Amino acid sequence: MAEIKYTTADPKGVLTGIHYMDGNHAACEGALAAGCRFAAGYPITPSTEVVERFSARIPLVGGVFIQMEDEIASSICLQGAVWAGLKAMTVTSGPGISLMQEHIGLAACLETPCVFVNVQRGGPSTGLPTLPGQADMQQCRWGSHGDYEVIALSPSTVQESFDFIIDAFNLAEIYRVPVFFMMDECVGHMTEKLVIPEADKIKVVERRYTSKPPEEYLPFKPDPDLVPEMVKAGDGYRFHVTGLTHDERGYPVINAQAQKEMVYRLVEKVEKNAPKIWRYEEDEVEDADVVVLSYGISARVALKAIEMAREKGIRVGRMRLIVVWPFPEPRVKEIASKVKAIVVPELNIRGQVAREVERIVEGTCRVVRVPHAGGTVHDPQEILDAIMEAAK
Amino acid sequence: MATAEKKKKFRGVVYVAPERCKGCAICVEFCPTGAITMSDRFNSKGYHYPEFTYPDKCTGCGLCGMYCPDFAIYGFREKIGEGA
Amino acid sequence: MSVVEGIKENPVEEFLRTDRLPHVWCSGCGIGTTVNCFARAVKECGIPLNDLAIVSGIGCTGRVAGYLRLDSFHTTHGRAIAFATGLHLANPELKVVVYSGDGDLVGIGGNHFIHAARRNLDITVILINNFTYAMTGGQVTPTAPLDSIETTTPYGVFEQNFNLPHLAASCGAVYVARWTAYHVMQVKKAMVEALNKKGFSFIEIIAPCPTIYLRRNRLGSAIDELKYYKEHSVIQHGADTRDVGIDIRRPEKIIVGKFVDIEKPDYLTAMNEHLGEVLGDKYVRWGE
Numbered sequence: 001m002a003e004i005k006y007t008t009a010d011p012k013g014v015l016t017g018i019h020y021m022d023g024n025h026a027a028c029e030g031a032l033a034a035g036c037r038f039a040a041g042y043p044i045t046p047s048t049e050v051v052e053r054f055s056a057r058i059p060l061v062g063g064v065f066i067q068m069e070d071e072i073a074s075s076i077c078l079q080g081a082v083w084a085g086l087k088a089m090t091v092t093s094g095p096g097i098s099l100m101q102e103h104i105g106l107a108a109c110l111e112t113p114c115v116f117v118n119v120q121r122g123g124p125s126t127g128l129p130t131l132p133g134q135a136d137m138q139q140c141r142w143g144s145h146g147d148y149e150v151i152a153l154s155p156s157t158v159q160e161s162f163d164f165i166i167d168a169f170n171l172a173e174i175y176r177v178p179v180f181f182m183m184d185e186c187v188g189h190m191t192e193k194l195v196i197p198e199a200d201k202i203k204v205v206e207r208r209y210t211s212k213p214p215e216e217y218l219p220f221k222p223d224p225d226l227v228p229e230m231v232k233a234g235d236g237y238r239f240h241v242t243g244l245t246h247d248e249r250g251y252p253v254i255n256a257q258a259q260k261e262m263v264y265r266l267v268e269k270v271e272k273n274a275p276k277i278w279r280y281e282e283d284e285v286e287d288a289d290v291v292v293l294s295y296g297i298s299a300r301v302a303l304k305a306i307e308m309a310r311e312k313g314i315r316v317g318r319m320r321l322i323v324v325w326p327f328p329e330p331r332v333k334e335i336a337s338k339v340k341a342i343v344v345p346e347l348n349i350r351g352q353v354a355r356e357v358e359r360i361v362e363g364t365c366r367v368v369r370v371p372h373a374g375g376t377v378h379d380p381q382e383i384l385d386a387i388m389e390a391a392k
Numbered sequence: 393m394a395t396a397e398k399k400k401k402f403r404g405v406v407y408v409a410p411e412r413c414k415g416c417a418i419c420v421e422f423c424p425t426g427a428i429t430m431s432d433r434f435n436s437k438g439y440h441y442p443e444f445t446y447p448d449k450c451t452g453c454g455l456c457g458m459y460c461p462d463f464a465i466y467g468f469r470e471k472i473g474e475g476a
Numbered sequence: 477m478s479v480v481e482g483i484k485e486n487p488v489e490e491f492l493r494t495d496r497l498p499h500v501w502c503s504g505c506g507i508g509t510t511v512n513c514f515a516r517a518v519k520e521c522g523i524p525l526n527d528l529a530i531v532s533g534i535g536c537t538g539r540v541a542g543y544l545r546l547d548s549f550h551t552t553h554g555r556a557i558a559f560a561t562g563l564h565l566a567n568p569e570l571k572v573v574v575y576s577g578d579g580d581l582v583g584i585g586g587n588h589f590i591h592a593a594r595r596n597l598d599i600t601v602i603l604i605n606n607f608t609y610a611m612t613g614g615q616v617t618p619t620a621p622l623d624s625i626e627t628t629t630p631y632g633v634f635e636q637n638f639n640l641p642h643l644a645a646s647c648g649a650v651y652v653a654r655w656t657a658y659h660v661m662q663v664k665k666a667m668v669e670a671l672n673k674k675g676f677s678f679i680e681i682i683a684p685c686p687t688i689y690l691r692r693n694r695l696g697s698a699i700d701e702l703k704y705y706k707e708h709s710v711i712q713h714g715a716d717t718r719d720v721g722i723d724i725r726r727p728e729k730i731i732v733g734k735f736v737d738i739e740k741p742d743y744l745t746a747m748n749e750h751l752g753e754v755l756g757d758k759y760v761r762w763g764e
Contacts, residue, residue, distance in 0.1 A: 012760075038566055059751045062760035064565045069591040073558035076551060080531075080562025083549065084570065088562070106552055233547040233563060234570050236526040240493070240542060242550035251496060252542060252550075407482030414503035416686075421699045439503070457486050458516070458660040461501060461508030466486035 004174055009033045009166075009202035013061045019194040023161040023187040024049035026194050027117060028057065030162035031089055033202050034169035036115070037063030038081035038088035040074040042096060045129040046185040047119035050091040075100035079112045083241070085232040087169055087207075089115040093185075094123055097136060097143075105144030107178035108266055110241045111220070111228060113207065115168050116140075117181040119188040120296075120347075122374035132185035133374030134296055135348035140180040141325050147263040149270035151277060152180040152325040154296040158192045164322065170205040171277065175269055176227050182324065184347065186297040186377060207232075214238065219250040220262075226269035274326040281320045288317030290390045291335050292343045293357060295321040297377055302345050305383035314391045324353065329360050336361035341390035345370035345383045366390060402469045404450025408442055412464035415439030419456035419465050425449040428456060428465075488515035490525070493545045500539055504698025506657035506683025507537050507604050511544070513660055514575075514602070517667030528571045531560040533585060535611045536685075537577035537604040554585030557592045560599050568598070568744055568763030571671065578605040579617040582638055586618070593647035596675045598742040602667070603640065603678070606685035614688035621725045625692050639721035644678040645736045646717070651677035652736035654720065657684060658705035659732065666734065675742040682722075682730065693725060705730065 013032035021029075028050045031039070037058070041051035055065040063086065068074040071092050078088040092100060097118045107114055120136050122128030140152050151171050155161045165181050172179040210217050210229035214237045222228045228248075231237040244252035245259045270277070285291055290309075292302045299320040309316045319335065321328070336342060342365060344354035349371040351358070358367045368390045372378050406428060413435055419442050420428050427450035431443045442465055444450070452469030460466075483489065488511060501507050518528060525546055532541035534553035541548040547570075551559045556574045564572040574581070581589050581603050592599065608626055609615040616626040616633055619640065624633045644652045651673040653666040663681055670677035684690055684701035695701060704726070712720075713733040720731040741749065744763055751759045 038562065040562060059755055059759050062762065064747075064762060066561065066565060068558065068561070069587050072555065073561070073588055073591075076555045076558045077562040080549075080559040080564075081566035082562075084529075084563045084566035086566040088566070102552055103555070232567075233529045234527060234567055238525065238545050238547055240548045240550070242542060243552055244550065251493075405482070407480075407485070409480045409483045411480075412483075412498050414498070416504035416698055418504065418509075418699060418702065422702070437498075455660065457488075458512050458664075459509050460512065461503075461505050462498060463486065463488055463492060463508060463512070464483070466483050468485065 005206040005208070006203050007206055009199040009204050010035060011199035014196060014199040014202065016196050016198050019196065020191060021158065021194055022049065022189055022191045023155065023158045023183060024119065024189065025053045026158045026161040027165050027181065027183065028053040029196060030165035031115070031169065032057060032061060033162070033196070033199070034087065034166040035204050036087045036089050036169060037061070038078060038086040039065050039090065040068050040077035040081070040088070041091050042068055042071045042074050044071070044093045044096040046121055046188050047091045047093040047096070047117065049188070050117060050119070071096040071099040072103070075103035075116070076106065078114055079103065079107055079110065082112050082114050083233055089117060091117040091119070093119045094121045094127055094129065095125065097139065101143040104150070104178050105146055105148060106243050108144065108148035108150065109243050111176035112178065113172040113176050115165070115172055115179050115181055117165070117183065120182060120184040128375050130185065131375045132297060132347060132377065134184055134298060134346050135352065135374060137182065137324060137346070137348065137352040140182060147267055149267045150178055150180055150325060151175065151270060151323065152182050153322060154182040154324050155187055156296055156300040156320070157187065158190060158194050161187060162194055162196065166202060166204070170203070173205040173207050174227070175273060176230065177270060182296065184297050218248040220246060221248040222265060222269070225273060226265055270326055277323055277326055278328040278331070279323040280328055280331070281322060283318045285317035285319060285335060287315055289315045289340045290343055290387050291317040291319055291339050292345065292383065292387065293319045293321070293332070294345050295324050295353065298345045298347055301377045301380060302383050304380035305387060308380065308384050309387045314387060316387055327356050327360070332357060332360050333364070336364040339365050341366035341368050343368045343370060343383065343386045343390050345372070345378050345386070347372045347374045347377065349373050401472055402452060403472050404447070404452030404467060405470045406444040406450060406456060406465060406467040408444065409464045410435045410441040412462045413439055413441035414462050415441060416461065417442070418459045418461070422459050423456055424453060425451055487519050488512050491515040491518070491544050491546065493543055496543055499543055501536060502687040504684060504686040505536070506606065506681070506698070507540065509657045509660065510602065510604055510663060510681050510683065511540060513663040514667055517664045517671060520664070520668050521671045523571050523671065527569065528573065529563055531556045531563065531572065531574050533576040533580035535577045535580045535609065536606070537575060538580055540575040554580055554583065555588060556580065557585060557588040557601065561592060561597055564597060564599050565744065572599045574599060574601045576603065578603060578607065578619040579609040582640065582643065583618050590643070590647045593644050593649045593676045593678070595743045596648055596650060596740055598675055598744065600670045600677045601679070603680050605640065605680050605682050606689055608685055608689040610685045610688045614692055621722050623725050637723065639717065640680045641720050641735050642717035648676065648740070649678045649736060650675035650738050650740050652717065653734040654680040654682070655732050656682040656705035656709055656730065658702045658709065669734070669737070675740055695726070
């Protein structure tokens with residue numbers, strides 16, 4: 001089995017120092033630090049600044065940016081670059097991510113390690129191009145047809161836009177899945193302090209290339225962790241990959257057995273490795289009556305409400321998801337067994353994450369949704385009201 | 393005739409893989425010298441396949457192998473060794 | 477040497493995933509014929525097979541990638557060129573060939589086709605034109621000539637079709653040729669020229685689809701179709717591409733030949749030259 005090979009960032013891509021920049025630019029710098037040397041994108045608000053910066057920076061670092069003719073093209077162009085050996089991303093929002101869905105399925109099926117940055121805006125359709133939403137959280141999980149599994153991270157700050165996109169690239173390499181970096185308009189356009197460390201302080205995962213000779217190599221034969229080793233075009237393996245259901249050789253096999261073997265592994269390689277992928281932040285959860293569970297910009301807005309509630313003497317804990325998918329089911333179950341209620345503020349009205357919490361807690365505690373249609377963030381008072389109600 | 397045979401430095405050779413053949417007969421149709429014909433026999437999928445019936449006619453031009461959509465036939469020019 | 481052993485001498489053999497034969501293409505289908513030409517062209521060019529990558533979309537011709545023992549990518553419907561764009565730009569040392577059909581490349585994939593030509597991306601696009609979406613049973617494609625009977629035009633095609641050489645040329649392709657599956661030697665030669673060409677090279681190969689297009693349009697067998705190509709093709713190298721459209725089902729003449737062969741900087745050359753000029757020493761040249 002290929003061990004995970006950590007290395008440190010290539011200093012060429014690392015803008016070490018203290019900066020004042022917005023989340024979109026920070027995400028671009030994070031991607032460069034992570035070793036991303038290829039981006040394909042198409043202009044769309046509110047994400048465009050990521051690729052604008054990439055197009056300015058990459059000629060000085062060594063790599064390629066190409067503005068493709070649409071998002072469909074961008075979302076497969078980057079996969080070509082990955083199979084030629086580069087780390088690559090595409091960046092989009094709203095209608096753009098809808099257009100990319102087919103190729104998210106392709107990335108899942110070909111097990112192309114790559115990063116899709118989605119700076120979420122209000123929808124549906126053209127919706128609110130310049131204003132925030134968190135209403136793509138289920139789309140990123142289920143958006144393409146068929147069974148597969150992805151990983152999604154969500155930053156709340158500019159610093160995290162830098163830090164966590166590096167993790168997104170690393171997770172993509174470890175598990176060979178498309179990883180979603182679920183930003184939102186607020187985080188993307190918010191300007192604050194960013195500290196970029198020295199390159200040798202940044203941990204980067206190398207691609208899990210096989211050491212097997214071509215005659216022994218099977219492109220989709222998994223290691224014990226269910227992830228297959230990779231090769232790239234030009235290395236003499238003369239391999240085949242297809243979006244059709246395929247066997248370990250990568251050859252199409254159109255029957256129920258092959259389908260079962262393939263889709264179960266695509267799902268299980270994330271599900272079974274989930275304990276290594278889950279990532280969340282907690283505070284004062286242990287003796288809480290109410291826990292506020294959130295992510296991205298909403299988790300940040302919730303901080304104020306939590307502070308206000310604590311001033312009123314309510315015992316409120318906080319759980320913030322950094323990795324949203326896979327969802328930390330056992331931990332949420334455990335919390336549910338100890339609290340009166342879990343309050344879930346998010347910028348969508350159908351409870352895209354709240355619904356997942358409801359499913360997991362199975363009525364053990366109340367789940368209080370704090371829906372918001374997007375266009376702005378919650379008023380902390382709304383979240384406070386929900387906490388007060390939940391604490392009753 | 394015997395003298396002409398002796399002067400030939402090359403001969404055409406055609407190989408057939410019957411199991412790959414789907415019986416389109418394009419090779420037979422476009423063989424410039426009529427060296428191949430369709431067999432009366434069937435392969436396991438039920439297709440008639442070509443046979444190298446008239447080796448003497450073959451010039452080894454290789455067109456049969458260029459046309460064959462199924463990679464089932466290959467014609468080429470072979471040097472006739474001394475004493476052959 | 478047994479009969480089947482002898483087949484291994486065929487130049488196409490080392491290109492094939494022989495463990496996947498027989499292939500899915502119907503008896504008389506022209507796609508396999510073009511693959512024979514491709515194998516011979518690559519050998520003639522001396523391109524090491526390890527440096528050659530093939531990208532296909534979806535459909536009958538989309539299956540080419542699956543049968544070639546090269547680094548081969550069977551991608552999504554219409555997007556082979558977009559995938560090839562990333563493959564080529566990320567590793568310009570690869571020779572990237574897109575091999576797909578008319579419905580795939582200029583129907584659903586038309587946008588990528590015109591933009592790759594416009595950018596003069598250094599890839600070769602081989603388009604097998606059988607005038608139909610054969611894999612799905614024979615629906616109308618943007619190349620289907622007037623009056624063609626397709627499953628979705630049961631009363632005949634009445635919309636105008638694409639003139640592909642003109643489309644490619646007007647978008648900026650530096651090499652444009654059209655041949656038919658009858659013209660095996662010319663197809664091979666065109667492939668050699670296209671593979672050696674720096675920039676976006678395009679070959680349209682008109683090929684018989686006996687099971688779907690020919691049958692439904694009562695045009696006879698694959699052999700009949702190849703004979704028709706033989707009798708009605710007119711070689712006009714350098715023809716004005718505006719004049720080479722195939723607007724009816726059985727035109728008096730199909731104009732074939734090499735229509736465009738010009739020099740223009742390809743995408744990466746232009747990128748390196750331009751950024752080098754603007755950024756000077758700060759620019760990290762790519763792929764050179």
